[in-house]
Amino acid sequence: MKRVFAIADDLSGAAETAAAFMQFSAQTEQERGQGLVKTARIVLVPVDPGDTEFEHPGHTCVVFDSDSRRLDAKSASVRLEALVQRIPEGNESICVFLKVDSLLRGHMSSDLGVLLTRGPVVLAPALPALGRGTIGGVVHIAGVPLHESSLWSNEGRTVPATIAEAIAPLASLLVELSAVRGGARELGRVLGVLAEQNAIAICDAETAEDLDLIVAAAMSGENAQLAGSSALGAALFRALDEPRLVCSSGIDRSEEGMLDISPPIEVSLRPVVARKPVLFVIGTTSAASRMQLEALAASGVCMVTMNPAELLGGGADSAALRTALLAGPVAVSLSATEVDAAASRALSAALAEFVSPFASQAPLVLTGGETARAVLNSLNIHWLEPLAEIEHGAVLSRTDRNTLVVTRPGSFGGPDSLCTILDHIHSYLSAEPETPRKAH
Incomplete structure (x- = not known):
């Protein structure tokens, strides 16, 4: 092989x-x-x-x-x-x-x-x-x-x-x-x-x-x-790939309907009554991500919007985030409509530093590769093992610290992308055994 x-x-x-x-x-x-x-x-x-x-x-x-x-x-x-x-x-x-x-x-x-x-x-x-x-x-x-x-x-x-x-x-x-x-x-x-x-x-x-x-x-x-x-x-x-048995589920990656055998995650169509904490960290400021955040907010998820200048200056207050995570899912994003390319690295690091005290307390959804890496670095995570692809590019993984994280490129996904990801995480958590398996 x-x-x-x-x-x-x-x-x-x-x-x-x-x-x-x-x-x-x-x-x-x-x-x-x-x-x-x-x-x-x-x-x-x-x-x-x-x-x-x-x-x-x-x-x-x-x-x-x-x-x-x-x-x-x-x-x-x-x-x-x-x-x-x-x-x-x-x-x-x-x-x-x-x-x-x-x-x-x-x-x-x-x-x-x-x-x-x-x-x-x-x-x-x-x-x-x-x-x-x-x-x-x-x-x-x-x-x-x-x-x-x-x-x-x-x-x-x-x-x-x-x-x-x-x-x-x-x-x-x-x-x-x-x-x-x-x-x-x-x-x-x-x-x-x-x-x-x-x-x-x-x-x-x-x-x-x-x-x-x-x-x-x-x-x-x-x-x-x-x-x-x-x-x-x-x-x-x-x-x-060698000839294999076929099971159907997951994402169809081609217009010809290529068979897909990614691990399935069943999603309930009923509203989630008691939502468990999930921390979204949205590092991109694209128009598409704004639409996705609006849909997430409309579903009842708490929004914590950060001012880039306050993050970079180290003066951002984390009290609102701490309180919101006690009640359920929270999305942290930037108030800017554009971020200067030269400042993006420093801003990703500042955003990671801001959320890191809370990032190990709940499953993470990280959009944008630079933001995702900065957050995982702050948690001293060394590797991930993918569990399922929720939608194209949105990958649910288990870390070497036995925590869950979804990563997704910032430019990917339709208006309901973040809502879909949240539903899948809650369904996965509901189906997961009470004693999580150890990372290997």
Whole structure:
């Protein structure tokens, strides 16, 4: 059985990747009769990446959150190099996957440059489940080119018009959709030529089937490494998966109705009378998150809105949060409609420091990778084991301290996303045995 070593630059991306693996890992060791159980673990890389626990025996998929999105490009490369250097060379039983942002954020060029030192790289950032495809080397969101959208408004830099521009000055060549769909042999030949030229193959894709074709062609070559969104990770896991019994539940990840076997969580349609405390920490200030918070407030959840200046100045009063958590779920968010990109790291740290005295007292819902990582760092948490994907990108995990946390990218989810997450947590808590199982 092959193992996957995946690397993401933030926590929500790492959890999204692990959740994609879970879609194909429901069978037990007994059902398969093999020594390695198909499970995933998310590892939070520490300040010194050399201190990272790397092997994690018994886990087929290990996803490392390098926590490098918040760093400058040079520092991010150093962290990634420290992880990549520990991956055994020439081991055909290991697959390497670099999770990149489907909107091309982060240190795309330097990250891919590090991966390219190991061998050929095939890049496909499409995320069909969210309507994000690539056509002619340009990312489109529901048909709108990325550079014509407002999705980079908080990035503090100019949005790249093409994927090639985002990864410059690395050498790259475009594999257009016609070539992706032109047959496995021809696609494999094209990828092989690009590998010989030490150029990154940028592959167009619109559907999950396109991503399956890309993975199949890449794996037919030698030492090919894959880089893309969690959807490309899902295609990799499908390709590695062996024939299995099928059970239905969870998230359908493709428009073709691909079978999904993520662990089920039953959600009651009846109103929850006595809601247990759950702490939401909303680090993003996007318009979508505002709508989600409004829906959560309308459902009766207490809102604690923080002023960024007070948080950064250390003068924020936690009395309201302390009192509210005694009564039930609480959502902590920022009053600003926009946060300067240069201040986001300091603000995430300040927000984590503010909530940390209460964060171990209740299940957590953390949106935004930087915020999520800052909060978990404050709790001295080292790894997570995913339990279920509630909706795309919203992953329920158990920590090494036997607590529950849901992570989700800040830009994901519809208006009722936070309400859906809360319902699932309460249903999970209701179904959980009185004596929780120990983390392992």
